[in-house]
Amino acid sequence: MSRLSLNSDSGAVSFASVREGAHPQAGLGRQAMALLFLAWVLFALITLSRGPSLGDHEVIVAQIARQTLQTGDWIVPQYLDTPFLMKPPLAPWLVAAVTKALPDRWATHWISEEFIPRLPSVLATLATALILLRLARDMFGVTAARITTFAYLTSVGAMLFALNATVEAVLTLLCTWAFAEFWWSRRATGSARRWHQAAFYLALGLAMLAKGPMPLMVVCAPIAVYWWLDRPLRRLTAARPGRIRGAMSRLVFDAWPRLKLALTSLGLWWGVPLFLMMFLPWMFLVARREPYFWELWNYEYLDRLEGDYPGVKSGGYWYYAPLLLGLAMPWSLSVPEALAAPFLRAYRSHRRPMRYAWCWVLVTVAILSLMSFKKPYYLLPALPGCMLLLGPVLERFFLHRPAVNPRRTKWIGLVFVVLASAGAIIAWFVGDHMFHEAWHPPVTWGTLVIAGLIIAGMYGAVRLYGAAAAPTSPQRIRSLVAVGASCVTGFLVTWTLLGPALGNCDDPRALVQHLRDANVSDDAPLYWASNRPDGRVTYYCRREVLQVMDPYKLIAQRRNRASNEDLRRTAATRLCELLESERPVYIVFEREDYENLKLFYRPPARLLCEVDRGEAGADEDDWVVATNAGVSRQP
Known part of the structure; x- marks a missing residue:
């Protein structure tokens, strides 16, 4: 029997196929959902209190937040002794706001140093689950909505990034909110539609402040494809003769009408300014104080998109396919059916919302796969869309499908x-x-x-x-x-x-201990020469670290005008100047970099101490500390 339900909040009509004699809501009622959220909060409190130390990227967020509170400067993020302008500031802002909101005794005595930096991601994951619960309810009905939420909160991807201090969970929340508001705006009328459209542009703008310009690729592009392909896909999934020909004709002839409808009905004339107001003021304020900011963002985003960026991981076009299955665990076995569900007869009553979620997932994966720069966490904003596809599939599999062998x-x-x-x-x-x-x-x-x-x-x-x-x-x-x-x-x-x-910070602690054993004062200047400074030295050990030079300013000023070899030569010259100065300085190198500097430039330096990293014994990745203290200088 089919059940027709009308959602009074959004005016959306939802068809849900329910078999005779089945009681799908047994055990999935409101009390069970309340228990689910309470259990997940308990899980979050336990894992926030015990687990790996902050990783490299997490420490950047936590340290910027700490320095924001120390200096009171919320405009230009500071990481150690230099401005950190590679990323928008929403993540450290949230960590700083949470730190400021909690009592000082909590932050200094009662909770771990990982608790506060990771707390915004936990809250963002819970908020994402609540949005999914309402969105899936409007799309598929109550039972599928509760299964969708349960699947999301128990998936490896949601749990893993809920306990990560980087911006990925917050970005996923804002992208999910934007997708949900767009869907609701197309089903609402009158002033309600305007409110949903305003919320869509607000969420999209905040997502840009979290990790621009990623939302343009993982939100705007999927919605644009859905807007254009909705009617052709409707023809394609219809069980009637000539459906492929009809879909292709709609694909061509609907392009211009759909574009005109978008320009007139999506509130672009007032929504785009609202969207820009969320992040452009911060960008202009930063550019007034740091003029090289625009060149740096061109390097960070345009060069990365083109593949002209250090550390680019090309990967094949299949790169994100196994990652999607991994993030969706333990529900990975149902992902193939979920991706095919919009075209299967068993889900014909849910085809339109499933097409929307299908575009959310598939277009995101396709765009990310075409990029030359690939990272596993780029895929996270597609996970809620995947869970929306899984909701009706898991409902049918666990509640309605006939018995199997x-x-x-x-x-x-x-x-x-x-x-x-x-x-x-x-x-x-x-x-x-x-x-x-x-x-x-x-x-x-x-x-x-x-x-x-x-x-x-x-x-x-x-x-x-x-x-x-x-x-x-x-x-x-x-x-x-x-x-x-x-x-x-x-x-x-x-x-x-x-x-x-x-995940531990034994190496930074060993470095600081070696310096103290060598009677190096905590106030003595400690420079970092190889790669980006390990912020754990400052965050966990309270040892100030200086950069040899501002690498981002150097890159921005010499972008397209200097080779990587020129930049390395500039850095080597600066290191020699420091070691040749009269005041004692201490510089952390990776062993290979220090040996190359000694070989080609012969600065007046001696090896003070070293930290064995990785396998036992000397290798190229070990940290070594060089100093000019006690070194005779030849005239």
């Missing part, structure tokens, strides 16, 4: 665990190769036991997935809950037990 699910589980185990082993060695200087987790018997338990839990999760073949609805619901709960439990164990060992 349990033996088949057993073999699927075995194959899945074998592939996942092989992938984990490969990732271990690939991680050591790609991130050698930061990848040196100890392999102990405890580590192997925990890894074995995680693999066993993965197999159990797949078997629980197969338990959806049970004939009764309560058993199926328990199977659905058990899949998500097993993933959360595995993540919790990994984060709290393995996390502190896999």
Whole structure:
């Protein structure tokens, strides 16, 4: 039997296919959802209190926030002793605001140094889940909405980036809000439509302040494609003769009418100024104080888009496909069906909203795949769209699909665990190769036991997935809950037990201790020569670090006018000037950089101490501290 429901808030009509005799809301009521959010908050509090230390990018956000509160300058972000203008400032602003809102005793005595920097991401993930709950309810009905929210909060991608101090979770929240407001604006009328449109432009502008210009690619492009392809896709999914020809004709002949409709009905004439007001004032204020700002952003974004950027990871066009499956775990087995769902007859009552979510995911993946610069976390804003596609699919699989052969699910589980185990082993060695200087987790018997338990839990999760073949609805619901709960439990164990060992700040602490053992005063100037300074030295150890020169200003001023070799020569000249000066200075190098400087420039310097990083023994990634103190200078 089909049920027709009218949503009084937005005026949206939702068709939900419900089988006779099924009770899909059993066990998924409001009390269960309230319990889900409370359990997730408890999970967040535990993982915020214990886990790996802040990573390289996380420390940048946390340190900028700390210096913002110390200096009172909220316009130009300061990282260590130089302006940090590579990224918009919303993430450190949020961390600084949370720090300022909490009592000083909390920040200094009762919570860890990772708690506050990661708290905005946790709150952003919860807000994203609430938006998904309402959006999926309007699209698919109450049951699918609750399953969508449950799947999102128990997915690896949501949990992993909820506990990351970078801006990714906040960006995902703002992009999800923008997608939701656009959908609601197309279903509302009168003043309600204007309010939803205003909220859309507001969310999009704030997303630019979080990580511009990424929202233009992961929000505007998918919505534009949906706007253009909605009617052709409707023809294509219609079960009638000539649908392909009809879809192609609509694709061509609808282009101009749809463009005119967009110009007249989307509020562009007042929405675009509202959108620009969210981030342009900050950009102009920064440019007044740092004139090289515009050149730096051209380098950071245009050069990166073209692939002319240090550290570009090209990757193949398939780069993001396995990442999407990984972020969606433990629901990855249903992702292929979810991506095909808008074109399957079983989901014909949900085709229009599923087409919207389909464009959200597929267009984002396509655009990111075409970019020469690829990072795994770029894909995170597509995860809520993937969960929207998964909601009706999981509802049908766990509540309405006929029973399947349990033996088949057993073999699927075995194959899945074998592939996942092989992938984990490969990732271990690939991680050591790609991130050698930061990848040196100890392999102990405890580590192997925990890894074995995680693999066993993965197999159990797949078997629980197969338990959806049970004939009764309560058993199926328990199977659905058990899949998500097993993933959360595995993540919790990994984060709290393995996390502190896999991600620690032993190297920065060892560096500071070596300096103290060498009787170097904490006030003595400590410069950082190789790559970007490790902010953990300042954030955790309270040891001030200076940069040899402002690298971003140097890059901006010499962009398109100097080669990388010229920039390296400029830096080497500055290092020699420091070492030849009369005052004692201390400079941190990577061993290979120091040996090259000694070989080609022969500055007056001696090796003070070194920090063994990675594998035991001297290697090119070790830190060494060079100084001119106690070195005789030849006339």
